[in-house]
Amino acid sequence: MNSLEEELTADEKEELAEAAILAGRGYKIGSLLGKGAFGEVRTASYRRYDGRVEKLACKVIDVKKLKEDFMEKFFPRELEIVRWIDHPHVVVTHSILSRRSKVYVFMEYASNGTLLAYVKKTSNIPERRVQRWFRQLASGVHYLHGHGWAHRDLKCENVLLTESNDVKIADFGFARPVRSYTGKKEKSATYCGSRAYCAPEILRGRPYDPLVSDVWSLGVILYVMMCQLMPFRNKNPKKLLREQESRTWKFPDRVLAAFSQPARALVLSILEPVPAKRMKLNAIVDQEWMKGRDSSDDDSVR
Known part of the structure; x- marks a missing residue:
């Protein structure tokens, strides 16, 4: 009978060798x-x-x-x-x-998984928690933008929840600097990110400002946290773009009753299909709604 070493495939032997080096x-x-x-x-x-x-x-x-x-x-x-x-x-x-x-x-390591998983198992997220998490998200994106980088793939799957009930932005596979080596601001021409979170200017297939499109994605995440569903659900890119441009999305009745007018108005200002009219990130973080009382353990993540 062959020894264990002889029975292992080349890939398995490499994995064992790598594990030993990492352990060292x-x-x-x-x-x-x-x-x-x-x-x-x-x-x-x-x-x-x-x-x-x-x-x-x-x-x-x-x-x-x-x-x-x-x-x-x-x-x-x-x-x-x-x-x-x-x-x-x-x-x-x-x-x-x-x-x-x-x-x-x-x-x-974020022990409580992704925001998407949390949304799927939760029927209603209290406004105070949505407010707190969105403030943290906006702060993280503001930090990235302030250092000259756009994320370009903001979505609930790329937002992680920690043991202390905080959010963390993850996955920088599509991130890019917004300025060239000469310091000139550059637009993006790459279609990237998840379609359901993509801004209209990306779906139009023209060069776009990735900082502004990141803001749109934040708006989609905010809507998802409030409503537990996507604002735009069409999988066809052309039809999805028409939905975005015609502003066909709306809040479910239960959300109208559960969330304040400033929270709903913020989503409306962010999900603006015309990039030049979309609320800027600096204005978002300065909104009074964003400055509401924080509660580090308003209800633990379950």
């Missing part, structure tokens, strides 16, 4: 959290020099599966932005390790 640096990869076209996200841990164990998440990127344009353009940008991020409502990177065909991005 204090890291251990755990269970699967999510999977994408170019890799996966897993739980992880890091044993500090003092013996304490820190729980992390790890994005494992298989470089061999990256498409050429992603490898040349998007992937280097993601690695660049995650190196310097430091904000309480943006996922902070612990370390980045590159090993052969794999890149391991170790980052903060």
